[in-house]
Amino acid sequence: MKRNPARREETRASLLDAAARCFAGQGYDATGVAEICDCAGVSKGAFYYHFASKQAIFIALAEAWLVELDESLNSAGYVEGSAPDRLLAMSAKFQELLESQQERLALILEFWAQASRNPAIQQVVLAPYRSFQDFFVGLIGDGIAEGSFRPIDAVAGGQVMLSLASGLFFQGLLDPMGADWSSTTEKCLRILLDGMRSDK
């Protein structure tokens, strides 16, 4: 039981990790602090040293997710090609992202549900959403400028993209076996793209 100063981050990380698993598995309310601590192998004293409350660790989790998402977005967004191609590439990235974080999906719904009631969480959850939308809006604007999209309302376009993404996401979460979500996503995206493309 060393007390290295490096131990600090280790404990904090294991708490965050345990909390993510518990929240995802049973929901925010159904998860007890004691459970998180057991799961992380630390004491409640350690928990409340690192986080002020259960809500605090939840928000910390949301913020960590935000950062990860942003990085993933940035790395995915800067590909070459026309706007439609880039969108299709995004689709694949999106799929990868969902599959790679299968376990965290439930956590995201948890974020959502809590956010609808708690302004502090709402702030945190809304941010990445908006950055997503800005990204889409920019991309569609590019597409219109380069002539591959008709001159539609770019903001509305971003909105559709985002709504489609989140809608598919939530459905996939609730009904995992309902369809082949990977191919469904692509089909949906193609229909949408057809609605925006200038050539036809």
Next chain:
Amino acid sequence: MKRNPARREETRASLLDAAARCFAGQGYDATGVAEICDCAGVSKGAFYYHFASKQAIFIALAEAWLVELDESLNSAGYVEGSAPDRLLAMSAKFQELLESQQERLALILEFWAQASRNPAIQQVVLAPYRSFQDFFVGLIGDGIAEGSFRPIDAVAGGQVMLSLASGLFFQGLLDPMGADWSSTTEKCLRILLDGMRSDK
């Protein structure tokens, strides 16, 4: 304290109503049975006579919502005109429906969050979703048959419609002031329709 047989349904209804308000306002977990009872003006004895548990009244609520939704869908779906027109008409109906039940929207997210964890609730919540999708699929099939839509994958088409609808819905719930959701919805729908229409 009459023993009117009619009293029974009255109490039950007032419990359901109170539960709907409480769940919508504070969430499932944060709402206590005692609170529902206070809100309905009855005692816990009455509650547990009518419902086996807190979850039971939640499911009863979901089922009632399902029925209402189904009726609303049926009455909205059987309008005259071409498939695209009927979809646009749906959009308006959808808007009306959202606005008229402003208060219950939070409840739906609550259903969703619970459903992702509880199979019993999942069954109930998923059902109207699928009936929605079937409706859309049928409508798109009609559109293809009558020539107003290109021969796209009807199932995928239904999926986009549904995803778009739920995506817009969730965003509107989380970010009520983020946009003029009424006009946004229509713009989005038009883009989507353009992606499916045969004439262009």
Next chain:
Amino acid sequence: MKRNPARREETRASLLDAAARCFAGQGYDATGVAEICDCAGVSKGAFYYHFASKQAIFIALAEAWLVELDESLNSAGYVEGSAPDRLLAMSAKFQELLESQQERLALILEFWAQASRNPAIQQVVLAPYRSFQDFFVGLIGDGIAEGSFRPIDAVAGGQVMLSLASGLFFQGLLDPMGADWSSTTEKCLRILLDGMRSDK
């Protein structure tokens, strides 16, 4: 385990009694609700059915004490004789009262200590104190009117009486073996009376 409606008061009384014992014995803060419940032989459910909080039962206790005190005061105050005689009679009553409630004395100090920090309790604790003072002031006023006391400031006189009483009380609580409090009290009172008497 009957559920007679009479059982209600029984439970409530046993809770109040247990709380009085615990608070007196270990202090307000050191006493746990669980301890009170164990001591009363009821569950925490019962406790929180009857009282909203630990503070609530504490206040209820203070109020009960107030009522008792008031009755005791009234029964003691209406004796015959001159004002000085009545004061001396009071002294004896006071002694009886202290001795008969030996166990509650610590509770009163507890009231005091809590009252200095909590306005809600302060209100309750201050009330009997003032009624005591009013009583003394009236009595001294009578004495001045009948000529047995010099025309001193009746309010100040009431104040001395009260201060003397409470001072003796607190000392007796803290230092039970320090003196023969019964005779000390009388001696003190006589000195005080000599300061107010007109004849000398």
Next chain:
Amino acid sequence: MKRNPARREETRASLLDAAARCFAGQGYDATGVAEICDCAGVSKGAFYYHFASKQAIFIALAEAWLVELDESLNSAGYVEGSAPDRLLAMSAKFQELLESQQERLALILEFWAQASRNPAIQQVVLAPYRSFQDFFVGLIGDGIAEGSFRPIDAVAGGQVMLSLASGLFFQGLLDPMGADWSSTTEKCLRILLDGMRSDK
């Protein structure tokens, strides 16, 4: 983080000071060690280096208060004049003392309450009380010897003085706005003196 040997006393003093403020402001039980440390700007490690426990710092505080009181008593007691005059002079000193330490008054009640339960604290709190009483007894003895007081029981006389003082003190603490305590105190003292004076 120097290793100055002077640093030691500095830390100790700031802990004592912080503890006094916290205890006075919120009470012994409601004050956490962490709070004291924050308030003093040191960590718990430092606290537990200087004091063995929360109770230990409380006792240290009481002892410091005792010393201060004793000094204040000695400096006030050795004035010239007759016994009654010296008592009246005391009254003024008493008033000054109360007003100058306004903030610590609550702390004294805290001492009292704890003392009634904890023998260790009781010893410490009782000591200055007795030295007060001895002082009064001596003073009254002087007064009797010099003929300004009637030959009353000096011990009882000291008791009245002390009871009056502590009674007024506690009332003033609980009901700060209830009266003009400064003039009330003097009036009370005069009544008492009249009870002891030989001339009349």
Next chain:
DNA sequence: ACGAGCGGGACCCCCCGTTGAT
């Protein structure tokens, strides 16, 4: 069909004290 009262069981929070390291 409904009401009052009660039984336990955690949950979140926080707290006191310690320990390895400096």
Next chain:
DNA sequence: ATCAACGGGGGGTCCCGCTCGT
């Protein structure tokens, strides 16, 4: 001498569900 980090252990609160009694 001081500190960050941590170990456990309840504290008050409240909740869900049951059981009598009507």
